[in-house]
Amino acid sequence: MSFSICVAQCTDSLAATMDDQARIMQSIGGVSLAGHSVQGGMALPPPHGHDGTDGDGRKQDIGDILHQIMTITDQSLDEAQAKKHGLNCHRMKPALFSVLCEIKEKTGLSIRGAQEEDPPDPQLMRLDNMLLAEGVAGPEKGGGSAAAAAAAAASGGAADNSIEHSDYRAKLTQIRQIYHTELEKYEQACNEFTTHVMNLLREQSRTRPISPKEIERMVGIIHRKFSSIQMQLKQSTCEAVMILRSRFLDARRKRRNFSKQATEILNEYFYSHLSNPYPSEEAKEELAKKCSITVSQVSNWFGNKRIRYKKNIGKFQEEANLYAAKTAVNAAHAAAAAVQNSQANSPTTPNSGFQMKDEEFQLDSAESKNTLLSNMFTGSSGSFSLPNSGDMFLSMQSLNGDSYQGAQVGANVQSQVDTLRHVISQTAGYNDALGGNPMYSQHSLNANGGWQDATTPSSVISPTEGPGSVHSDTSN
DNA sequence: TTGCATGATTTGCT
DNA sequence: AGCAAATCATGCAA
Numbered sequence: 001m002s003f004s005i006c007v008a009q010c011t012d013s014l015a016a017t018m019d020d021q022a023r024i025m026q027s028i029g030g031v032s033l034a035g036h037s038v039q040g041g042m043a044l045p046p047p048h049g050h051d052g053t054d055g056d057g058r059k060q061d062i063g064d065i066l067h068q069i070m071t072i073t074d075q076s077l078d079e080a081q082a083k084k085h086g087l088n089c090h091r092m093k094p095a096l097f098s099v100l101c102e103i104k105e106k107t108g109l110s111i112r113g114a115q116e117e118d119p120p121d122p123q124l125m126r127l128d129n130m131l132l133a134e135g136v137a138g139p140e141k142g143g144g145s146a147a148a149a150a151a152a153a154a155s156g157g158a159a160d161n162s163i164e165h166s167d168y169r170a171k172l173t174q175i176r177q178i179y180h181t182e183l184e185k186y187e188q189a190c191n192e193f194t195t196h197v198m199n200l201l202r203e204q205s206r207t208r209p210i211s212p213k214e215i216e217r218m219v220g221i222i223h224r225k226f227s228s229i230q231m232q233l234k235q236s237t238c239e240a241v242m243i244l245r246s247r248f249l250d251a252r253r254k255r256r257n258f259s260k261q262a263t264e265i266l267n268e269y270f271y272s273h274l275s276n277p278y279p280s281e282e283a284k285e286e287l288a289k290k291c292s293i294t295v296s297q298v299s300n301w302f303g304n305k306r307i308r309y310k311k312n313i314g315k316f317q318e319e320a321n322l323y324a325a326k327t328a329v330n331a332a333h334a335a336a337a338a339v340q341n342s343q344a345n346s347p348t349t350p351n352s353g354f355q356m357k358d359e360e361f362q363l364d365s366a367e368s369k370n371t372l373l374s375n376m377f378t379g380s381s382g383s384f385s386l387p388n389s390g391d392m393f394l395s396m397q398s399l400n401g402d403s404y405q406g407a408q409v410g411a412n413v414q415s416q417v418d419t420l421r422h423v424i425s426q427t428a429g430y431n432d433a434l435g436g437n438p439m440y441s442q443h444s445l446n447a448n449g450g451w452q453d454a455t456t457p458s459s460v461i462s463p464t465e466g467p468g469s470v471h472s473d474t475s476n
Numbered sequence: 477t478t479g480c481a482t483g484a485t486t487t488g489c490t
Numbered sequence: 491a492g493c494a495a496a497t498c499a500t501g502c503a504a
Contacts, residue, residue: 255483255500263482278493299492300484307494308482 061092069207088206101209124227127234136176136237172241179237186233190226194219258301262291264323266298268330270305271323276451277306306451 068083075083087093131137201215258266269287270277279287284298291298309316 257482257501297483301482303493303495304483307496310494 058092062096065090065092065096084207093207097207097209104209121227121231124231124234127231127238130238131179131234131241135172136179136241175237175240179233182233183230186226186230190223193226194222197222258291258293258297262293264326265290266301266305267319267323268327270302270309271320272327274320277302277309278451 065087068087128137197218198215201210201218204210205215257263266287269279269283273279279298279302281295284295284302288295288298293301
C-alpha cells in the first residue's frame with residue numbers, strides 16, 4: 001500500500017472529472033465554434049491581440065481561452081499562474097462562465113455527483129473491532145494487556161512463560177507502534193491531499209462552475225480512496241497480530257510437561273485425597289499457585305489423573321504408595337518440627353531420629369505393594385489409631401482382582417515406620433493431624449469404577465481446616 | 477522411529 | 491458448571 005498509488009488514484013478521479021469538462025469544452029469547440037480547430041494544436045493569436053467586435057473575433061476569443069485552458073497543464077507553474085490571472089481578468093470570462101454553467105445544467109453533470117454516503121463497511125468494522133480487542137487500536141494504556149492476559153491463561157501462566165509473554169507484549173507493542181505511525185501518516189496525507197484538492201477546486205470554481213456539493217463529492221472520493229488504503233493497513237496489522245498470536249498463544253496443544261515439583265504436589269494431593277480426589281475451587285487455586293500453573297490446568301490434571309488412575313489402578317499402586325509414604329514423611333517432619341519447637345534443647349528428641357530421606361522410601365516393586373501403609377498404620381499403636389486405614393489399598397486390590405496376603409515390608413522401611421510411630425506417639429495432638437489426613441481413610445472408588453463421597457467426612461476434611469485444604473495434606 | 481506418558485481439547489451427560 | 495470419557499497432539503526416552 002503506498003501513498004503514491006492513492007494519490008494516483010485520486011488524481012485519476014480528479015482527472016476523470018476534469019476530462020468531463022474537457023470533453024464539454026471540446027464539444028463547444030466542435031459545435032459552437034465550427035471552423036476553428038481547437039484540437040489541431042494550431043498556434044492561435046493571443047487573446048488580447050484582437051479587439052474586433054464582430055462575430056468572428058468573438059469566436060476566436062473564446063477559442064483562444066479554451067485553448068489556454070486546454071494547454072494549461074502543460075505550462076510551468078509561473079506561466080500557468082500568469083495565464084490564469086490573465087484568464088480571470090479577461091473580459092470574456094463571465095460570458096464563458098455562464099456558458100459553462102448553462103452547459104453543465106443541460107448535461108445534468110451536477111446530478112451525477114449526488115450519491116448517497118456509503119454505509120459503514122462491515123469488513124472495516126470487523127477489522128476495527130479486532131484491532132481493538134487485540135489491544136492494537138484503542139487507548140495506549142493497557143494496550144495488549146488483555147491479550148497478554150489471555151496469553152498467560154492460554155499458556156499456563158507458568159513462570160518460565162513470563163519471558164515469552166514479555167516477548168509477546170514487546171512484539172505487540174511494536175505492531176501497535178507501526179500501525180499508529182502508518183495510520184497517522186495516512187491521515188496526514190489524506191488531510192493534506194483533501195485540502196489541496198479543495199483549494200484547487202475552489203480556485204477552479206472561479207473559472208468554471210463547481211458547486212460546493214461537487215467539492216464535497218470529491219472529498220468523499222478522496223476519503224474513500226484513503227480509507228481503502230487504511231483498510232489494507234488494518235488488514236495487514238490484523239494478519240501480523242494473528243501470526244503473533246498463533247506463535248505465542250494458540251500453541252495450546254503444544255503442551256509442556258509440568259515441572260517435577262508441580263507434578264509431585266499434584267500427586268501428593270491426589271493420593272492423599274484418594275477417597276475424594278475432587279479439589280475444591282480454593283484447593284485448586286492453592287495448588288495452581290503452588291505449582292505455578294492455572295486453575296484450569298489443575299482441573300485438567302485431576303480430570304486426567306482420575307480417569308487414568310481408575311483405568312489402571314494397578315499401574316498407579318506403586319505411585320500411590322510412594323506418595324503416601326512421602327506424605328507420611330512430610331507429616332513426620334512437621335511433627336518433628338513441632339516437637340522440636342515445643343521441646344527445645346531436649347535430649348529426648350534427637351534429630352537423628354528424623355533423618356529420613358525420601359530415597360529410603362523408594363521401595364522396589366516387590367516390597368512396595370499396598371501392604372506398606374496398611375502395615376504401618378493398622379498396627380496396634382494406641383496413640384495412633386487411624387480408623388479405616390488401609391481400606392484404600394484393600395479396595396484397590398479388590399478392584400484389581402489381585403490376591404495378596406501380607407506381603408513383607410522391607411526392613412529399612414519398617415525401621416522408618418517404627419521411628420515414625422515413635423515420633424508420632426511422642427507428639428501431642430498428632431492424632432488429629434494424621435487422622436484428619438484422608439490419605440489413610442477409605443477411598444470410595446466404587447465397584448462401578450466411580451468415586452463416591454466418603455462415608456466419614458471427618459476422614460476427608462481436616463478438623464482444623466476447611467475442605468480441600470492443601471496445607472493439611474501436602475507440605476505440612 | 478516408535479511407543480508410552482501426559483497435557484489439552486472435545487463431546488455428552490447430569 | 492463440573493465431570494467422565496474419548497481423543498488429540500506433543501514430549502521424551504529407548
